[in-house]
Amino acid sequence: MVNVTLPDGSTLSVGNGTTPIQIAERIDPALAKAAVAARVNGKVVDLSTPIVNNVDVQIVTANDDKGLEIMRHSCAHVMAEAICSIWPATKLVYGPAVEDGFYYDIDLDEPIRPDDFGRIEQKMQEIVAADRPFIRKEMSKIQALAKLAGDRYKLDNIDHADSDIISFYSHGDGFEDLCRGPHVPSTGRVGNFKIMSVAGAYWHGDPTQKMLQRVYGTAWAAKQELDDYLQRLEEAKKRDHRVLGRHLDLFSFNEAGPGFAFIHPKGMIIWNEIVNYWRGVHNRYGYQEIKTPLILNEQLWHKSGHWDNYKENMYFTAFDNVSYAIKPMNCPGGCLVYKTRQHSYREFPMRVAELGLVHRHEASGVIHGLFRVRQFTQDDAHIFCTPQQIESEVIGVIELTFEIYRTFGFEDFHVELSTKPEKHIGSDQVWDIATGALKGALEHKAIAYKINEGEGAFYGPKIDFHIKDCLKRSWQLGTIQLDFSMPERFGLTYTDRDNTEKTPVMIHRAVLGSFERFIGILIEHYAGNLPLWLSPEQVRILPISEKTNDYAGVVQTKLKQAGLRCSCDLSDEKIGAKIARAHGEKLPCMLVVGPKEAQSNTVNVRLRGIQPNKTVPIEEFLEAAKRKIVNKETDFVL
RNA sequence: GCCGAUGUAGCUCAACGGUAGAGCACGGCUUUCGUAAAGCCGGGGUUGAGGGUUCAAAUCCCUCCAUCGGCUCCA
Numbered sequence: 001m002v003n004v005t006l007p008d009g010s011t012l013s014v015g016n017g018t019t020p021i022q023i024a025e026r027i028d029p030a031l032a033k034a035a036v037a038a039r040v041n042g043k044v045v046d047l048s049t050p051i052v053n054n055v056d057v058q059i060v061t062a063n064d065d066k067g068l069e070i071m072r073h074s075c076a077h078v079m080a081e082a083i084c085s086i087w088p089a090t091k092l093v094y095g096p097a098v099e100d101g102f103y104y105d106i107d108l109d110e111p112i113r114p115d116d117f118g119r120i121e122q123k124m125q126e127i128v129a130a131d132r133p134f135i136r137k138e139m140s141k142i143q144a145l146a147k148l149a150g151d152r153y154k155l156d157n158i159d160h161a162d163s164d165i166i167s168f169y170s171h172g173d174g175f176e177d178l179c180r181g182p183h184v185p186s187t188g189r190v191g192n193f194k195i196m197s198v199a200g201a202y203w204h205g206d207p208t209q210k211m212l213q214r215v216y217g218t219a220w221a222a223k224q225e226l227d228d229y230l231q232r233l234e235e236a237k238k239r240d241h242r243v244l245g246r247h248l249d250l251f252s253f254n255e256a257g258p259g260f261a262f263i264h265p266k267g268m269i270i271w272n273e274i275v276n277y278w279r280g281v282h283n284r285y286g287y288q289e290i291k292t293p294l295i296l297n298e299q300l301w302h303k304s305g306h307w308d309n310y311k312e313n314m315y316f317t318a319f320d321n322v323s324y325a326i327k328p329m330n331c332p333g334g335c336l337v338y339k340t341r342q343h344s345y346r347e348f349p350m351r352v353a354e355l356g357l358v359h360r361h362e363a364s365g366v367i368h369g370l371f372r373v374r375q376f377t378q379d380d381a382h383i384f385c386t387p388q389q390i391e392s393e394v395i396g397v398i399e400l401t402f403e404i405y406r407t408f409g410f411e412d413f414h415v416e417l418s419t420k421p422e423k424h425i426g427s428d429q430v431w432d433i434a435t436g437a438l439k440g441a442l443e444h445k446a447i448a449y450k451i452n453e454g455e456g457a458f459y460g461p462k463i464d465f466h467i468k469d470c471l472k473r474s475w476q477l478g479t480i481q482l483d484f485s486m487p488e489r490f491g492l493t494y495t496d497r498d499n500t501e502k503t504p505v506m507i508h509r510a511v512l513g514s515f516e517r518f519i520g521i522l523i524e525h526y527a528g529n530l531p532l533w534l535s536p537e538q539v540r541i542l543p544i545s546e547k548t549n550d551y552a553g554v555v556q557t558k559l560k561q562a563g564l565r566c567s568c569d570l571s572d573e574k575i576g577a578k579i580a581r582a583h584g585e586k587l588p589c590m591l592v593v594g595p596k597e598a599q600s601n602t603v604n605v606r607l608r609g610i611q612p613n614k615t616v617p618i619e620e621f622l623e624a625a626k627r628k629i630v631n632k633e634t635d636f637v638l
Numbered sequence: 639g640c641c642g643a644u645g646u647a648g649c650u651c652a653a654c655g656g657u658a659g660a661g662c663a664c665g666g667c668u669u670u671c672g673u674a675a676a677g678c679c680g681g682g683g684u685u686g687a688g689g690g691u692u693c694a695a696a697u698c699c700c701u702c703c704a705u706c707g708g709c710u711c712c713a
Contacts, residue, residue, distance in 0.1 A: 103708095111642060199708030200641025207710055211641050214708070242706095246649075255686080255704050313712090358713090363639050364704090366711065376713070464713095476713070513713040545670040572670070580674040594672055606673070613673070 004057040014051070021047035021185065024059045034061040036184045037070045044070065046136055046182040062191065062221035072097035074134065074183045075190035075219040076104050081175040082123035083112070083215065092177060093153040093203065093212055100229060101193075101218035105201055107153065112213055117195040120215075124193065127172055131188030136181055137168045144168075144178070153203075154178045192226040193219040236471060241523040242369040248528055248586065250519075250536070251370065259367040259374030261516050266536035269565065270519055273534050275355065277407065277632070278379060278512070285400050287351040287381060292333025294357060298323035303489055304332040305425050309458040313360045330356035331483070331508055334382045335490040343494040348504070349385035349393050355515075356380050370520030377515040383507040384492070387433070390505055394441035394463070394480055401465055401478045401511045408522060409531075409634050412468040415447050418455035425459055426485045434482040435461040457508075459485045465511075469525040477518065481508040528586045529608060531634040532625065535588050539566035539625065541603075542578040544594030546570075551598035555591060555618060562622050564629075579606065588636055589625065607636055 004023060005011050014023060020038030024031045024047070037044050039058040040051065044066055051057070060067040076095035079102075084090045087108050095104035112120075139147070141158060144166035148154040157178055158166055170176040171187050184190060196216045203209035220226040237243070245251045250267035253260070263271060279289070295317065301307045306314065306328065315326040327333065334352060343350070359375050366372050383393050405413055417438055420431045438461055442449050449463070456462050465478035483506040486492075493501045512518040522530070532538055539559055543552040552568045559566045569578045575592060582590050591603040597615065604615045628636050 114643070197707055198642065201709045202640075205710065207640070211709075213641075216708080253705090258704065360713085363711065365639065365641095365709080367705095372712075378713070479713075510713070517713060542673085544672050547670065572668095574669095574671050574676065575673055576671090577675045578673090583674055590673090592673060596672085604673080 002051060003054045004051060005055070007056075007058045016052055017050040019048050019050055020045070020057060020059060023051075023057055027059070031059055031061070034063075035059045036062050036067045036074075036189060037182045039066075044182055046134070047185050048133075048136070049182075068221065069097040070182055071184055071189065071191045071221065072102040072219045074187075075193050075217060076102040077134075077169065077171065077175075077177055077179070077183065078124050078127050078187055078190050079120065079193075079195070079215065079217055080104050080106070080177060081127055081172055082120050083108075084175065085123060085173075086116075086119065087112075091151065091153060094157065095177075101196065101216060103214050103216045105203075105212045105214050107210065107212050112198050112215060114198070120195055121193070127187050128190060129188070130172065131186050132171045133186045134169050134171045134181075134183040136183075137170065137176075138165050139168075140164065141166050148178065191219040191221050192223045193217050194226065194230070232471075239471070239524045239527045240369075241371075241520040244523050244528040245370070245520075248536075250523070253369075258364065259362060259372075261370055261373055261375070267519070269536040270522075270530065270534050271515060274512075274515065274518070278355075278404070281400065281404060282351075282353050282381070285351070285396065287353040289353045289355075290334065290337050291354060292330060292337060292356065293327075294359075295324045295326050296333065298325050300332050300336075301325045304335075304486060305459060305489065306332070309423060309425070313362070315359050315361055326359045327356070328358050328360045330354050330358065330378060330380045331382060331486055331506070332490070334380075335486060335492060335506075338384060338492055339490065343384070343504070345386060345494055345496045345502075348494065349383050349389050351381060351383045351393075353379070353381035370516040373514075373516050376517065378510050379512045379515065380508070380510050383509065384487075384494070384504040385507065386496075386502075387437075387505055390434075390437040390482065390507070391441045391444065393507055394438060395445060397480050397507070397509050397511075398441065398445055398447070398463075404511050405465075405467055405477070407632055409525065410467040410469070412472075414466050414474075415442060415449040416452055416464045416466065417442065417449050418452040418457075418462050418464065420461065421454050421456050421458060423458055424456070430484045431461065434484060438463050438480070438482060457481050457483075459483045460508075467521075469521060471524070473524075475517075475521050477513045477521075478511045479509065479513065482506075483508055530586070530588070531632065532588045532636050533629045533632045535586075536565065537567060537585070537587060538564050538629070539589045539591060540582050540587050541566060541568045541591045541593060542575060542582065543568065543570065544575050544592065546572065548593050548595060548598050552593050555593060555603060558618055559622065559625075562626060564622075564625060583608070591621070610637060 001013050002016055003011050003013055024035045035047055037060040038047055039060055041055050062068050062071050080092050080095055091107040093105040093107055141164050144158055167181055168176050169179045169181055169183055196218055198213055198215045200211045201214035203212055249264050251264055252262045314328050317324050355377055357377050362374050385393050419435055460482040462479050462481040464476050466474050466476050468474050487503050487506050492504055494504050496502045541552045541555050543549050549570050556566055556568050588608045590606040593603055597603055602615050602617050603621055604613055605621055606613045
């Protein structure tokens with residue numbers, strides 16, 4: 001007999017060799033029915049694993065994150081069997097669970113098409129209906145290597161396994177796959193699934209390796225959860241900034257310039273509002289602003305190190321037999337401005353901002369709306385300071401950054417620290433000092449951070465800021481990068497207190513990262529329902545009929561004088577149609593005016609997403625609206 | 639850049655070898671209306687570009703371009 005301790009602290013005495021499923025059965029048959037795996041002393045195992053010692057046991061169901069992951073992984077196996085039965089030439093590579101589902105990488109020369117998903121699913125349903133048990137078989141590494149001789153992918157998987165015991169799982173008609181497990185007890189337990197897409201994926205993510213086919217699926221314990229998930233995808237599609245950008249006439253793209261955004265008048269209003277706000281905050285934090293040329297002599301980029309480290313992404317041009325580069329970064333230009341005169345330690349820290357338009361040639365396959373473009377405006381700044389000032393400057397940037405994010409309604413953010421990459425310039429010692437300074441600032445602010453080894457910029461380590469939007473998707477926005485190399489390369493100096501010439505430290509930083517991308521993120525975050533202060537059109541006046549067009553004009557004049565962006569809908573549509581149209585354009589605020597309002601100098605205020613409407617004097621509405629705009633409030637209630 | 643898919647009117651889509659259509663949007667007219675779309679009429683397309691097959695191509699084939707989903711990369 002052995003004793004098993006359950007999560008609630010109670011113990012059960014069971015026979016040696018009892019399995020978790022039998023234990024679940026004893027606790028509650030309903031639990032046994034829901035069980036997908038078990039945690040034995042914290043390790044997740046199959047429900048059929050015999051228990052031979054005194055252990056802690058927890059039954060894992062699909063409600064548990066780990067249980068869901070196991071279920072999805074098992075679903076991947078079922079899909080693999082289905083694919084192999086349809087395409088016997090399929091070679092299986094690797095099939096893990098991922099967020100919301102799973103994928104399986106396969107090597108098959110014949111492309112799988114979306115049209116094939118139906119029959120894959122059908123085959124999977126057959127396998128599920130058969131409800132065959134997943135059976136684990138263990139053998140030594142040597143036996144396994146012999147068994148899989150000739151299968152380069154599975155042999156490779158064994159090479160990556162850290163255990164000397166290699167396991168296989170089988171289910172169904174002789175289908176067997178090398179797998180660490182654990183798995184659900186049988187194929188009837190892989191949940192509610194759907195094949196989502198198929199895409200190419202390099203073996204090991206290595207572009208020099210063969211391109212495999214990656215078939216993605218999603219799987220959920222309950223049918224309702226699957227439906228909800230598909231529903232969420234539909235919702236996300238409606239928020240897609242590319243769709244909303246076209247619909248709301250904010251920006252466009254054209255084949256004439258792939259990756260180059262055309263910002264329309266309404267988009268420019270959003271842009272300029274952000275810039276105005278951004279300037280105000282930077283002014284308050286002691287920044288100056290400069291503007292440097294788009295095109296600079298190629299030699300400059302040799303000097304800066306970009307030629308050696310970034311050439312593949314740069315655009316070039318030539319004139320009068322002189323080669324020029326179109327700037328991919330603003331820093332060299334900033335250095336040239338710095339060099340135009342002498343500097344003293346008394347000026348430090350010197351914070352110099354630049355809304356710089358940069359061009360980077362991104363691979364054609366990665367361009368994506370405003371999120372990934374080839375031309376964008378960075379909200380860049382370079383801080384020149386002494387080594388002693390680094391930490392406090394980094395702290396200042398962190399505070400500025402968080403303040404700006406909160407203004408836009410982003411409360412959920414996290415920080416990552418990236419260290420020295422393989423391809424880098426500068427000595428190890430310098431890298432250590434720089435990395436230490438960043439860590440010091442983060443620890444001083446008691447900010448938790450994740451470390452990304454080897455992912456820093458070629459000239460220095462960096463901190464990246466990530467925010468989560470309302471759909472919990474993470475976006476990288478800001479960055480702080482320390483740079484000891486570029487000041488050196490450009491021969492930047494300052495006169496220190498002791499009257500000697502020294503080299504300043506340069507801190508590169510961006511808060512929003514790219515204006516283009518940030519506007520895209522805002523559009524999706526707000527689902528196009530921009531707060532009043534950012535709305536291209538803040539108020540629309542809707543006369544009931546032609547008879548109150550004049551009064552509508554009077555109201556509009558007052559609003560315009562108060563600085564509000566507003567228009568009148570003078571079309572001869574009925575009021576319902578005018579309202580529907582304004583809602584479609586995501587107007588934050590509509591003022592319905594008819595004879596009643598005209599007589600009493602009032603407006604009937606209809607706010608986006610808020611009922612009931614309210615009739616108030618024009619002045620009252622005006623004051624409320626102005627207050628909301630000044631405070632940049634995201635909600636608007638009268 | 640690589641793999642796969644997709645390009646038809648401003649937008650969303652139909653037609654899938656035999657005269658390119660619809661809804662919305664746009665223009666004109668009627669209507670003057672009280673809270674999420676009133677009616678009629680009209681203009682608008684070398685079907686992404688180029689080549690090929692065919693009596694005949696939006697439709698089949700090839701090349702290129704762009705877009706979408708991934709991989710890789712990144713703000």
